Amino acid sequence: xxxxxxxxxxxxxxxxxxxxxxxxxxxxxxxxxxxxxxxxxxxxxxxxxxxxxxxxxxxxxxxxxxxxxxxxxxxx
Amino acid sequence: xxxxxxxxxxxxxxxxxxxxxxxxxxxxxxxxxxxxxxxxxxxxxxxxxxxxxxxxxxxxxxxxxxxxxxxxxxxxxxxxxxxxxxxxxxxxxxxxxxxxxxxxxxxxxxxxxxxxxxxxxxxxxxxxxxxxxxxxxxxxxxxxxxxxxxxxxxxxxxxxxxxxxxxxxxxxxxxxxxxxxxxxxxxxxxxxxxxxxxxxxxxxxxxxxxxxxxxxxxxxxxxxxxxxxxxxxxxxxxxxxxxxxxxxxxxxxxxxxxxxxxxxxxxxxxxxxxxxxxxxxxxxxxxxxxxxxxxxxxxxxxxxxxxxxxxxxxxxxxxxxxxxxxxxxxxxxxxxxxxxxxxxxxxxxxxxxxxxxxxxxxxxxxxxxxxxxxxxxxxxxxxxxxxxxxxxxxxxxxxxxxxxxxxxxxx
Numbered sequence: 001x002x003x004x005x006x007x008x009x010x011x012x013x014x015x016x017x018x019x020x021x022x023x024x025x026x027x028x029x030x031x032x033x034x035x036x037x038x039x040x041x042x043x044x045x046x047x048x049x050x051x052x053x054x055x056x057x058x059x060x061x062x063x064x065x066x067x068x069x070x071x072x073x074x075x076x
Numbered sequence: 077x078x079x080x081x082x083x084x085x086x087x088x089x090x091x092x093x094x095x096x097x098x099x100x101x102x103x104x105x106x107x108x109x110x111x112x113x114x115x116x117x118x119x120x121x122x123x124x125x126x127x128x129x130x131x132x133x134x135x136x137x138x139x140x141x142x143x144x145x146x147x148x149x150x151x152x153x154x155x156x157x158x159x160x161x162x163x164x165x166x167x168x169x170x171x172x173x174x175x176x177x178x179x180x181x182x183x184x185x186x187x188x189x190x191x192x193x194x195x196x197x198x199x200x201x202x203x204x205x206x207x208x209x210x211x212x213x214x215x216x217x218x219x220x221x222x223x224x225x226x227x228x229x230x231x232x233x234x235x236x237x238x239x240x241x242x243x244x245x246x247x248x249x250x251x252x253x254x255x256x257x258x259x260x261x262x263x264x265x266x267x268x269x270x271x272x273x274x275x276x277x278x279x280x281x282x283x284x285x286x287x288x289x290x291x292x293x294x295x296x297x298x299x300x301x302x303x304x305x306x307x308x309x310x311x312x313x314x315x316x317x318x319x320x321x322x323x324x325x326x327x328x329x330x331x332x333x334x335x336x337x338x339x340x341x342x343x344x345x346x347x348x349x350x351x352x353x354x355x356x357x358x359x360x361x362x363x364x365x366x367x368x369x370x371x372x373x374x375x376x377x378x379x380x381x382x383x384x385x386x387x388x389x390x391x392x393x394x395x396x397x398x399x400x401x402x403x404x405x406x407x408x409x410x411x412x413x414x415x416x417x418x419x420x421x422x423x424x425x426x427x428x429x430x431x432x433x434x435x436x437x438x439x440x441x442x443x444x445x446x447x448x449x450x451x452x453x454x455x456x457x458x459x460x461x462x463x464x465x466x467x468x469x470x471x472x473x474x475x476x477x478x479x480x481x482x483x484x485x486x487x
Contacts, residue, residue, distance in 0.1 A: 026247055031308045034360040038448065038461075039368070039390040039398060042303050042313040042356055047444065047463045047483040050128035050152050054479065055440070058132075058471065059406055060433045061374030061382035063297065063317040064352035 114162035121158040121170070122460070123486040128152045134431075134475035138342070139184040139268075141331040142417035142429035146475055147183035152176065168212040170221075178202040178229075188329045189269035202229040210240065217244030217251070231264040249305040254298070261293040266329045267341050291324035297350075309360040319350040332427045333418040342428050344413060350376045354384075366390045379412040380433065390446070400444040402467075410434040431473040442467030453484075461485040 134146035210221030
């Protein structure tokens with residue numbers, strides 16, 4: 001993937017995030033029953049911790065997914 | 077008439093007097109009121125048990141220079157116990173203790189020194205306890221905490237420390253999290269047998285492992301995340317996690333073969349800067365479908381660039397049972413130091429044949445099942461939630477793997 005395309009992807013992500021934040025409404029606590037659903041948890045699932053761990057070792061990129069960025073090896 | 081007025085006045089004063097005998101409650105500060113209602117004893121909030129079995133196979137092992145078996149199994153288990161109490165000011169103290177134990181076997185480890193093969197595939201254990209303490213103001217949602225961690229396996233030791241901070245907006249629709257962490261690691265330097273001092277092919281050789289020595293590998297990272305409620309169905313999380321590592325970042329028992337036929341141990345730069353940026357969008361479509369998405373862009377100073385995208389669609393069969401199919405795609409531009417078996421330039425300063433750092437794309441597909449009935453899973457009240465996940469991983473370098481995970485939460 002060339003650098004120009006990567007830049008477009010990043011810009012699109014930032015623009016989409018900003019437009020989302022700009023359009024947000026003040027949600028009252030009693031309106032959060034859907035947001036508080038266990039499936040809506042914004043973190044990675046607890047059961048994903050080992051999946052992320054092996055992906056960390058099998059791929060060069062790591063971080064920003066709730067997994068660790070160092071410490072311990074387990075890398076054979 | 078005057079008597080009547082007098083009686084009414086006395087009756088009224090009588091009422092006032094009767095009120096005056098009641099001890100009026102002292103207007104309490106909010107925190108003091110909380111302290112009156114919260115237990116100061118340490119109580120168990122929840123216990124999570126996570127167990128996973130991982131199996132992989134491939135034919136590009138870095139130990140043998142980019143060829144050979146990558147067969148590996150890992151049976152990993154963690155148990156975490158979350159306890160809490162309240163201090164005198166009504167602040168919540170949460171203690172999270174986690175203990176992890178992995179038992180893994182790696183066929184390629186036997187190739188480091190074939191003369192000392194101990195089994196069909198070398199096995200080892202990794203143990204990693206950690207303890208986190210977090211203090212939370214439940215009225216504002218603001219919190220801070222510290223973590224200490226340790227990890228040990230045959231050739232690797234790691235000490236970790238972290239600080240975490242949470243800030244919530246007044247309406248609790250925006251949350252900022254920061255985490256600073258450091259891992260101070262020590263790695264025993266093990267070379268492939270033919271590169272060890274004093275080794276000669278065909279001759280009797282006894283290696284003194286006490287002279288192997290060790291090297292440090294230190295990692296420092298910061299994680300900044302901002303979550304925002306967009307509307308009653310949509311929320312988003314943005315994460316930036318810069319990291320810096322220095323020390324021995326190459327795996328010295330991995331071989332590299334050069335175009336002139338020579339052989340050396342893997343050598344990579346001693347510094348690495350990483351910058352992953354990620355976003356999550358979770359959307360509650362209707363009462364049956366939820367859409368969870370994740371995207372990450374990764375870059376580092378070794379030349380690795382990666383895009384990772386994931387989508388998961390939990391389907392709520394009932395309020396307490398859901399099935400979550402998921403798909404993850406990763407595309408990676410590899411490091412400039414990578415070359416396959418026998419193709420390294422003899423003049424190169426840094427070299428690796430580790431396919432984990434090569435150009436690749438991978439897919440990970442699977443599904444999860446989640447049960448959380450109000451009367452407990454299988455009628456066992458204490459077993460609050462059970463989740464079972466299975467995933468199949470396919471990488472363009474012919475590596476495949478399967479992982480199955482069980483998460484049980486007790487309350």
